[in-house]
Amino acid sequence: MVDYRAFFAEKISEIKGNGQYRTFIEIERLAGRFPTALHHHKDGPREITVWCSNDHLGMGQHPEVVAAMQRSIERSGVAAGGSRNISGTNHTHVLLEREIAELHGKEAGLTFITGYAVNDAVLGVLGKLLPGVVFFSDELNHASMILGMRATRAERRIFRHNDPSHLEELLSAADPDVPKVVAFESIYSMDGDIAPMPELCAVAKRHNALVYVDEAHSVGMYGPGGAGMAAQLGCADQVDLLMGTFAKGYGTAGGYLVGDAPIVDAVRSFAPAFIFTLAMPPALAAAALTSVRKLRESDNERILLHHRAQLVKSLFQEAGIPLVSTESHIVPVLVGDAHLCKELADRLLEDHLCYAQPINFPSVPRGTERLRINPSPVHSPAAVRHFVSAVDEVWDDLGLPRVPAPVTGSGTGTEPAPALRAGAR
Template structure:
């Protein structure tokens, strides 16, 4: 086989389809976000697609905690927690996260992807005869964990408790079951009916596995996510989250019973063989979680900006998906047009909005996914909408596909 030719041909196919991904040379600057410096264009830009939803990556309490921890503990962790040990920083953050979700325990991972992959893969593989029920829109990390487990999997219609009930009714009573779903779905911005899903799962004796990565920090009185907002945290077997989005740092975690977290700690290869998060990362994340547990200011400002953005898009006649979350998808519907729109926004207007194409979203639903933050001003929003309207018309995009 001509390996290099194979690699080039596959990449050329992505380019022809409009799905080749490019990484922008962007320098984030603490204190200036959402402004950043684009080294390719040699100019300042405004970022509109970051998952640092609240701008906590530059909050003084967070950066100060990280800086202090680096001075005390150094840059790295020294290896896995089994080898290098539990630092006080790891244990304190896990206690903070357990308290956030009203659970007995929590367990840290190096990323949200790893926490999903390792946890679902371990639980489904090691419980004899386990079957997984998966929402049709679940994230790739959850799907990969299910695939890795080799456990039987059934997909229920997205956010449809009745279809979940129908499929659960076909499974032999007494079978170990995991019902896996998300709270906020990151591409369409819709929100799962958590109480209804919990009710169905409880009726069939199933475990409930909730991915809250796009909700923690943003929803609930203390940032515990949709499960806290809806008052159902106690009904969920396991809550999985990230420290890289609403909390602005990096890492993933699960929260649940002490036995469940210890089971995953003891059997999940993705935890056992991964180096631990550095203490500086753990301390920064704990500062962020702690701050947002006590402050609603950032959440209120976020949703104020989102509401203003939606009003301005409506006034400009730009198509976007209406949903109850903070995510604002502007629909384009074709990959090459989506990329052209993104490139014009950046080059002409200094607006950074990466195109979202297949396989992140189904073909024909390509979009720009806007995430306003508390740091975006009303003037920024007006400039964004004006830039979108000008670029939309210049490219003759017409109505959304």
Template sequence: MESIARQSVKMCPFMQRAGSVQGLQVLHNANLPAVARKCPVVGHAMSRAYATASGTGARRATAPEPKAGSANEMVANHATQESLFDYDGLFETEIEKKRLDKSYRFFNNINRLAKEFPKAHRDLEDDKVTVWCSNDYLALSKNQQVIDVMKKTLDKYGAGAGGTRNIAGHNRHALKLEAEVAALHKKEGALVFSSCYVANDAVLSLLGQKIKDLVIFSDELNHASMIVGIKHANTTKHIFRHNDYDQLEEMLQMYPRSTPKLIAFESVYSMSGSVADIDRICTLAEKYGALTFLDEVHAVGLYGPHGAGVAEHCDFEAHRLAGIKSLPDKSVMDRVDMITGTLGKSFGTVGGYVAASQRLIDWFRSYAPGFIFTTSLPPSVMAGAAEAIRYQRSHLELRQLQQLHTGYVKQGMKELGIPVIPNPSHIVPVLVGNPDLTKQASDLLMKNHKIYVQAINFPTVARGTERLRITPTPDHTDDLSDILLDAVDDVFNELQLPRVRDWESQGGILGVGESDFVEQSNLWTEEQLSLSNNQLNPNVSDPVLGNLEVSSGIKV
């Protein structure tokens, strides 16, 4: 650079007048545009170029010249560049892509009516539809006991929490809720977040950031919140085929047992209804020295004698007899290191949580930004969520009715040849396999039959596997199910959608029409479905739970 400067000083009259020292300093600091504008030759050429770029006859306002010797003189001034980035063009292009591939999302105006659920009204209150795709699996959002507790808390403590726990402190409602969550999963501690999306992101990212050389093994169908959390973990990851435990073991074998590892998976995968083999994953984790992270979002409230999820359901009878007490022998639920869940589905309110050992919960509480810097849930929400957990724990019939209504719908679909992706859970995924036709089917159900079932397209599911996702609740009685079955049959006829026989002729997909597919038995057995509430341990009815020390901070 100095050699070029010296040559410039010798050859350029302007540089000679400016002085060799200044010329060297200018070039050394790379502030060429500012000096070039002062040159009678180059400056004139630059002015003409700018005028041409701004259009014929147009004068462009430019930023004032920086004063000689000012700090700004050391930095190139880009405020005079002619072209601006086309932000709107980018946004429009991206949205147009969604429209072209038929994955653009339309939201329906659905106002669920508490006293008439599963009825809801649309824009006009007399335009009512039946909701068949809600994740309010037990309809506890309309439970009068839950609502009364929320109203009472709202009147006494107001609408909001006032900030994060670190700023506003925390309250009896947080303490009670975390005690209920910990008791539900029989863990030493629990921590409540604003949503389970936030909980999954916060926990997974923290594990990766704080545990040096952690390797994460993730099921390919894990929820977006887990995918984002693993991405934010910024560590080595491996994605194994959905529920393929042989491949998972091959990946685990790639690392010494001393290498820190984490297996992240769900119990019930919400778009397909498939279920993980939690016991087998725990065995692999113990064999290869891995932690386990289990998302029970679509299982809490629905499985196990007390609604703790599939992990509890694995030892159903032992947990039924023990009630809220821990089992004498280590259960599958005990073997899982971290369990996350939601308060916004089966428990009818909003929020998320993680349940784990006291040491882990204290660590999350102390280090997770997603918890530390997020405003706490309102007192009324936490009180309602705690009440919902307590209520459903002793009401086994809610889970049983949900399962019975699901079975009725699945059997009806089977008799009509409607393709339902087979699974052992409460999800009824009706396969369509085309994004445009899936949207049309959803629209026709709404328009012609006053039934709301949302179309599920990419990226929620893979292209070519688009579907209608139906989720019965305890309130979706057989008469409503018969109306649904007739409506779906009518829509399949009108749109000429492929039925099971059509998928068979193409070789099948996702277990639909596949000749060699072996269907799993339903998680709930006939014996479990025949139990009554009074066959639960009496200790589950209104138990007295003490506050968790870890919720406030462990004293030493």
């Protein structure tokens, strides 16, 4: 007879033993004071500074965004009341979809309750409706993209990370008459590296492939008006379908798709992940709409974000603390050991009131465990210096290895070859 309780207890024991077990830090963000948050510590509540939030621009506490959500709740209540097809389409959804389509210069937009659902829905529809379709997927794509493609049972060919030459090789070997979808991300969340988007798009178009790009970690933070990395690099017109999220640069929640109207309509009409789920709450749509509009008008938040990120990276490099990449606003500090990574994070929180979540397998490969630091405009330069000093102190205490500081201050730190596929959408 199977002892189900003992079976699962053993599974949990295994991941605790190898350092994979994830612990939740119980906090409350303090609106108007973030990155300060209240940590519900075993000895009682205390204030800490959060360094791992995906609210990259601090828009989750912007007074106008908060006010928009409050007004919507007073007008429409807290939920949509159904799926988009059955009583759940609010006027604010329609306005938000028009806004994001206009932002990206596309014909149509569609909103979802999560960004994960976007990837699942879109890639699922492409895989099931296009006869004989072949997916060409970057090896480090997000889990939601990988699982969305796998579920269709369509053929999937993997190209080396950010490698246009390998993509060219794979596309050249494929039947020229079958439908093809090239899928990749603009910024990879665990390494913080940036895809060579113009080159990848050019290769895809030479072979008449549909280009699908996950811009979750760039919309709001890059490009004119926050239109993302494709817009910043001048290849937005080569991206057929663009996935974005409101949960990062826009500081709210939910995801979206923009692209050609017939394809977006097909997703709306055929995707179970869209049809059979609750519509985004109208209050959330109102907050997202306000955030998108504010960031289309203002560059200040983006300028400050990149200033703070550069300050963090340069101070870490001066201290010889290894970074996985320095290409974007995401700052991954390479530790390389699951237990030491957790110890580093625990000491930072306990002794220095700085919260940085350890990232381990399966989010990153074993041996590349890290702290993923997300500086933002609401982190002051003084707070940045305090945090880096705290990391520097604990790094010494744990005897972690250092690397030579770059001569120019613009080096890339260490560059392991990880296989990173996770992160919140």
